[in-house]
Amino acid sequence: xxxxxxxxxxxxxxxxxxxxxxxxxxxxxxxxxxxxxxxxxxxxxxxxxxxxxxxxxxxxxxxxxxxxxxxxxxxxxxxxxxxxxxxxxxxxxxxxxxxxxxxxxxxxxxxxxxxxxxxxxxxxxxxxxxxxxxxxxxxxxxxxxxxxxxxxxxxxxxxxxxxxxxxxxxxxxxxxxxxxxxxxxxxxxxxxxxxxxxxxxxxxxxxxxxxxxxxxxxxxxxxxxxxxxxxxxxxxxxxxxxxxxxxxxxxxxxxxxxxxxxxxxxxxxxxxxxxxxxxxxxxxxxxxxxxxxxxxxxxxxxxxxxxxxxxxxxxxxxxxxxxxxxxxxxxxxxxxxxxxxxxxxxxxxxxxxxxxx
Numbered sequence: 001x002x003x004x005x006x007x008x009x010x011x012x013x014x015x016x017x018x019x020x021x022x023x024x025x026x027x028x029x030x031x032x033x034x035x036x037x038x039x040x041x042x043x044x045x046x047x048x049x050x051x052x053x054x055x056x057x058x059x060x061x062x063x064x065x066x067x068x069x070x071x072x073x074x075x076x077x078x079x080x081x082x083x084x085x086x087x088x089x090x091x092x093x094x095x096x097x098x099x100x101x102x103x104x105x106x107x108x109x110x111x112x113x114x115x116x117x118x119x120x121x122x123x124x125x126x127x128x129x130x131x132x133x134x135x136x137x138x139x140x141x142x143x144x145x146x147x148x149x150x151x152x153x154x155x156x157x158x159x160x161x162x163x164x165x166x167x168x169x170x171x172x173x174x175x176x177x178x179x180x181x182x183x184x185x186x187x188x189x190x191x192x193x194x195x196x197x198x199x200x201x202x203x204x205x206x207x208x209x210x211x212x213x214x215x216x217x218x219x220x221x222x223x224x225x226x227x228x229x230x231x232x233x234x235x236x237x238x239x240x241x242x243x244x245x246x247x248x249x250x251x252x253x254x255x256x257x258x259x260x261x262x263x264x265x266x267x268x269x270x271x272x273x274x275x276x277x278x279x280x281x282x283x284x285x286x287x288x289x290x291x292x293x294x295x296x297x298x299x300x301x302x303x304x305x306x307x308x309x310x311x312x313x314x315x316x317x318x319x320x321x322x323x324x325x326x327x328x329x330x331x332x333x334x335x336x337x338x339x340x341x342x343x344x345x346x347x348x349x350x351x352x353x354x355x356x357x
Contacts, residue, residue, distance in 0.1 A: 035294060035353040042070050042082050042357045043343030046325035048095045049309040053157045055129045056100040060157075062311065062323065063102060064344060065092045071131055074311050077321050078348055082357065087134050090124065096151035098162040101176050103127045104135065105149050123147040125164055127177060139179045141166055152204045155221050155313055159204045163211075168197040171211075191232060191239065191247065205230040205244050216269075218259040220282045222314035229282035231259050231266065238266065238277060240284060250284040252277060254301075260310040262317040265292070267324075269305030274324055274354075276317060292317060298354045299345060302337040303328050315349075322347040323357070 044066035051074065052061045060074040069085040069092055090106030097103065103125060110121040122142045126135040141147055151162040162174040163184075170183025187194035190213045195202075201217035202209050205227045210217075212232040219227035231240045233256035241247045258269035261282075268275040268288055274295045275288035290296045299305055303326045311321040324345050328337035344357040 035351075035355055038079075038356045040340060040343045040356040042066060045306070045327050045342070046344055047093075047306045049307040049323050049325065049344075050095055050097050050102075050151065050153050051155070051157075051160070051309075052097040052102045053099070054102075054131055056157060061131070062309065063095055063097070064307075064323070064325070065095045065104065066343065067091050067093075069095060069104065074321075077311075078350055079346065079355075079357075082344075083131075085131070087128075087132075089135060090126075093123075094149040096149045096162040096164075096174075097153070098151065098160045098174060099157050101127045101129055101162070101174070103149060103151075103162050103164075103174055105147060106137075107147075120144045120146075125149070125174075127174070129176075136177050138174075138177055145169075148200050150199075150201050152202050152209060152219075153309075154204055154219065154227075155223050156226070159221065159226075161202070161204065161209055163195070163199070163202060165195070165197075165199055171195040171199055190234075191241075191244075193244070201232065203227070203230045203232070205241075208244065210244055214256075216256045216259045218261050218266075220261045220313065223312075224314070231261075233257075233259060233268075236270075238268070238284060238288075240282070242282075248283075250277065250287065252288040254288070257304070257306050258308045260308050260322070261313045262310045262320055262322075263314060265317040267308050267310050267317065267322060269308040269324060271304050272301040273303050274299035274305050274308065293347060294353050298341075299324055299326060302335050303341070318352070319349045320347070321349065324354075 046066045048065045052063045061071045062074050063071050070082040072082050092104045093107040094105045106124040108121045109118045112119045124140045126137050128135050145167040148165040154160050165171045172180045193208050195211040198213040199211040201212045203217040203219045216233035218231050220229045221227040236252050237249050239247045239249050254270035254272040260267040266277040276292045277288040278286045305324050308324040328335050346357045347354050
């Protein structure tokens with residue numbers, strides 16, 4: 001009887017292992033049927049994909065953070081190497097940029113033994129003008145206060161503005177190495193030209209910066225034309241406006257973390273993968289779906305896409321270079337996500353498929 005019991009347990013364990021492996025293999029096989037996966041070179045949790053013109057020059061770079069900082073030339077529309085910034089001197093948890101500077105948050109963590117968790121010990125705001133420069137510290141918050149760094153991330157460098165919110169005490173407009181003498185005037189209204197104590201994103205329209213409480217915001221600005229529409233997300237709803245006062249909405253179906261514009265679709269990073277939302281002249285015309293390229297099997301609902309950026313907003317989605325970051329919550333066994341897929345993914349028009357960067 002005991003031998004039979006032990007054999008049954010073993011059979012159940014082996015069967016469960018094969019069932020789990022079969023699920024993972026099925027996912028990988030679906031991906032391999034479409035494209036051979038590259039080895040990941042930019043992995044980890046990424047919540048920032050931004051534009052940066054060193055010292056306000058003509059060359060645009062795309063920069064990301066994953067604890068460190070990586071760069072690549074935005075003009076290269078094929079797969080190329082990302083360069084790691086060897087001058088970072090802390091754990092980088094967010095980046096942003098204005099016309100001349102790139103900013104980063106260095107977060108120092110300590111273990112709270114009473115609560116059994118890691119908390120912020122301090123957060124430093126640093127910046128530099130050129131890729132080869134060292135980072136200069138401009139301010140440090142010595143507490144477990146939440147610090148939110150964000151920017152307009154506009155295509156035209158003249159429209160790039162960067163801000164930092166320190167807890168609920170104030171929002172500061174960043175201006176290089178000089179810390180602002182005072183915080184900005186705040187209001188209580190989301191989606192307005194005054195930030196609130198909860199602002200986390202912004203976008204520019206008509207020469208004005210609009211602030212939003214959620215993480216996702218964008219405009220339809222291109223390299224040659226200013227914005228005629230701005231967008232932000234709250235939960236699974238995308239809001240849009242041509243004047244910053246009258247807002248219309250379109251359901252995305254999933255919680256939206258990031259928005260980027262192309263000439264025919266809004267690219268959405270959501271809690272259920274990469275989504276596309278069709279628009280006509282900047283006005284959304286339907287709900288979001290995952291039908292773009294091989295997104296349904298790669299940047300799928302098993303994953304969260306925290307950041308997305310279409311490099312050339314004047315081009316179509318299919319004719320673009322697009323970057324998106326993947327992560328997941330919980331265990332891979334509960335989500336069918338694959339740990340090796342966590343990190344940066346890229347779409348190039350010449351390849352016409354998503355793949356790991």
